[in-house]
Amino acid sequence: MRKLILRNFQSPGDIVMLTAAVRDLHATYSGEFVTDVRTPCPALWEHNPHITPLGEQERDVEVLDCHYPLIHQSNHAPYHFLHGFIDYLNARLGLAIRPTCFCGDIHLAPREKQWISQVEEIVHWPMPFWIVVAGGKRDFTIKWWAHERYQAVVDHFAGKIAFVQVGEGGHxxxxxxxxIDLRGKTDLRQLVRLVHHAQGVLCPVTLLMHLAAAVEVRPGMPKHRPCVVVAGGREPPHWEAYPHHQFLHRAGALRCCDDGGCWKSRVHALGDGSPQDRVENLCVATVGALPRCMDMISTDDVIRAIELYFVGGAIEALPQRAEAAYAWQS
Structure with a gap:
């Protein structure tokens, strides 16, 4: 059996894509490989049946630094992010791995599925909730939507949806x-379990959209977790979007993203010495603090996208009890 250690030290969202490549490697070549990984996100690999501890100095172990150069073709070639690492492994190892699922490969132990959520610990009942990410990393401010618009969405669904805000400390x-404020209060594994319990997710293009697709849903939920992504025009939709998400993009509506995504980094320079401040990495069409593609996504657009899941019957609103809907505020 061929022994591989796959290394990648990018962001958690990238690592979710690598979990898919490892799954599909074993699905295509069952029994032919032993795999281990080196990433900054061990929590995303917990309970993964495809991981076997290997030492880099062991005999016959191949160590491979994994990348996804396919992204440079993403504006024009018909590939999803899930193809990125697969294409790289195929080229480097002479394989023909094929994707098997339209999601990453995150595993929960049986005991984890039995634990109550952090939300239930706070409100003392199994309240349905949506996770909201209303910010992001400062290296990619072009992905941010307006804070006041997220607030308007939360206000609109008062009594119908309980929102739980998450975000990494330091961002x-x-x-x-x-x-319910859980910003900086979840480690990565806790975040995975929180997604498991979540009724839905509202976020920009970020880790949470990938977890929304990759983490198993609870019993009684639809087969695929509702997720609304405020995407704008930075990435080509086919590279990022999942089939069961509402992916709100404006690619093709503006000249700056009429040939795929613009792949810019920031709306305005921050003066922090980052390469993201270079003029070639700055948005060329801004409306105040927003890129125009994000400004063109209104609160009504997001509200309608969320409501579709209720109108279609995929999920149900909170019980019509104000004291239940707002229990966490008392």
């Missing part, structure tokens, strides 16, 4: 009103 995640 930019201003507090929304009338939410």
């Amino acid at each position: 930019e995640h201003p507090l929304l009103r009338n939410v």
Whole structure:
């Protein structure tokens, strides 16, 4: 059996894509490989049946630094992010791995599925909730939507949806009103379990959209977790979007993203010395603090996208009890 250690030290969203490639490697070549990984996100590999501890100095172990150069063709070639690492492994190892599922490969132990959520620990009942990410990393401010628009969405669904705000400490995640505040209060594994319990997710293009697709849903939920992604025009939709998500993009509506995504980094320079401040990485069509493609996504657009899941019957609103809907505020 061929022994591989696959290394990648990018962001958690990238690592979710690598989990899919490892799954599909074993699905295509069952029994032919032993695999281990080196990533900054061990929590995403917990309970993964395809991981076997290997030492880099062991005999016959191949160590491969994994990349996804396919992204440079993403504006024009018909590939999803899930193809990125697969294409690289095929080229480097002389394989023909084929994708098997339209999602990453995150595993929960049986005991984890039995634990109550952090939300239930707070409100003392199994309240349905949506996760909201209303900010992001400062290296890619072009992905941010307006904070006041997220707030308007939260306010619109008062009594119908309980929102739980998450965000990594050290990143930019201003507090929304009338939410359960779990910003900086979840490690990566806790975040995976929170997604498992979540009824839906509202976010920009970020880790949470990939977890929304990759993490198993609870019993009684639709087969695929509702997720609304405020995407704008940075990435080509086919590279990022999942079939059961509402992916709100504006690619093709503006000249700056009429041939795929613009792949810019920031709306305005921040003066922090980052390469993202270079003029070639800055948005060329801005409306105040927003890229125009994000400004063109209104609160009504997001509200309608969320409501579709209720109108279609995929999920149900909170019980019509104000004291239940707002229990966490007391």
